[in-house]
Amino acid sequence: MTTRATVAAARLLVVKVGSSSLTTAAGGLDPARLDALVDAVATRRAAGTQVVLVSSGAIAAGLAPLGLARRPRDLATQQAAASVGQLALGHAYVSSFGRHSLRVGQVLLTADDVVRRSHYRNAQRTLTRLLALGAVPVVNENDTVATDEIRFGDNDRLAALVAHLIGADALILLSDVDSLYDGDPRLGDARRIAEVASPADLTEVRAGATGASGLGTGGMASKLAAARLASAAGVPVLLAAASDALRALDTADVGTAFAASGRRLTSRRFWLAYAADANGTLTLDNGAVTAVVDRRRSLLAAGITATKGEFVAGDVVELADLTGRVIARGVTNFDATELPALIGHSTHDLPADRRREVVHADDLVPLRQA
Template identity: 80%
Template sequence: MSHSGSASRRLIAEARRVVVKVGSSSLTTAAGGLDVTRLDALVDAVAARCGRDTQMILVSSGAIAAGLAPLGIARRPRDLATQQAAASVGQLALGHAYVASFARHSLRVGQVLLTSDDVVRRSHYRNAQRTLERLLALGVVPVVNENDTVATEEIRFGDNDRLAALVAHLIGADALVLLSDVDGLYDGDPRRDGARLIGEVAEPSDVDGVRADSVGASGLGTGGMTSKLAAAQLAAAAGVPVLLASAADAPRALGGADVGTAFAATDRRLSARRFWLGYAADATGRLHLDAGAVAAVVGRRRSLLAAGIVAMDGAFEAGDVVELLDPAGVVVARGVVAFDAGELPGLIGRSSHDLLAEQRREVVHADDLVPLTTR
């Protein structure tokens, strides 16, 4: 069914800066190793969109999968060291394949390997932003991947879907296109009769009750539909419209955007700093709020005072990012805390006039606080 007339699809079709993410299963064979035919088909679609005066950023999985066959490994390894070794071999093969394929269209590519540290740490975030902007200004197509050769369990993105959503906001993309081996979001298992394709997601409640798988069907990737749905909602909540489609439909996805599932963006795009604070930065602690504080912080966008806190946990310092939870334990906001964890226990629940003068400051200032509409 065509949805080419929707506002979201028109925005995606007309976007001047687009992030495209492709998964391992769309670039490699089941036995491991690159499928050059499918990679060339993807590059053809990206190059065609470049020909429409669009800046393209490609977030590509596939390094680990591409390294399996050359190493004689039958299936994706579970231990981190072997994954890193496979990525070391596969990343070179993947990069070479992209250079050769884009050269057919007289396009240059540049490799950008990131760990979550490069997005979580504010100074690294700006460095990644500057690098990508400069590549685009030079007419280069950046090919971004997680740096699997050095990433540890603690600093992994976990899947490139989230990485793509973060990159989309990082460089101010007008649209995000997530390509995989599934042609969209379904209200049930698409392999079973009766499952219906959800063509449009206008707001988060449109996917309430949708159950998505958590692993890739091929076993080669780390992200299934769960990660794609989370990434799409993350990007849409930050003001970037998203299209989820099959890699086999890449020409249409990057053309008229009349395939797959389109996610409408919120009306207001977060600033780079507020997006980093709300979605990219690591949280080192949690503050549990009473209902009145939640209403003030989320509903009226006020600063968080000590009186509204009922409990806390974590080992954080002043200047760290913490999560704010409602009475039901749901994360409703994130912000920069103004006190160390050792200072707060004696302050929580107390009114400002009961505190010493030097303690009468906001625990989280409104300017350093981001309510979360999607989590």
């Protein structure tokens, strides 16, 4: 089955839409655009597919009501705009989906909710239960309380995380650009890329970091990063224009299709690889790198050459080779203060209460193969 056919046949789908696709240039929601998106989602729902909608737009929706001419730069005003806009956005979705007799459940997340394992599992249960009850979950970043993560990829990365979190069959990223290009399409000489079969197809792509409208924060670089993350974790992706939402959610014959380039990970291993914050780095010798990456063995103290960062037992750490390249992530069984006295020593030479793996194979994910 082709990637587009897989997206078209998906029974559980995550759809992400950006701020610029829902709001006007002057700020405020555009009812016609929002209704068109909802109509496309409702049509797909009527065909038997469960849909989770990841929607940006809270800050942009709050600009006009607060008399702001443009997206604010300072955090406090962004949070104030989000506070006002979130209510407007939620009400608009309730009213629009109501035209199709569909219920809506709002789920506001911060990066902390996917970084902390207990929060991650709770978000997973909430979304799964909403779907089971027949509601359409509308996910947005909780910009009213977010700090640095308020610029969390304009929800693109969040959408990729949610897609794996709920075990989605596919992810659709909708924006104000109709496809992926190898350069800026506004300059006139960029080549459209219709299919991405593997990461090798992206070597010549130069994606911009900001959007054209000024209302969002993601841009094509954010969408490309999210598509690569999802596809590497086994989730096929379709990138298309919001104006083509009906076709994107039906035949998927528009935009750029990203084939799943990696295998599907368990929820825990995906969390380890992509969602959790790493609190330190362990540098491995060449033998340990081979054992961890190629042989999927546990990491022992003998294979570690150096440590960096402040972490405690149970924290996620990055594992790097001698060049500094991160090759795996895992959960450490030792504090940062304990390891310096252990590294480089055989397990048999360690005190009895220290004779255990630094990172057990069950709590370790090689990133080359993740």
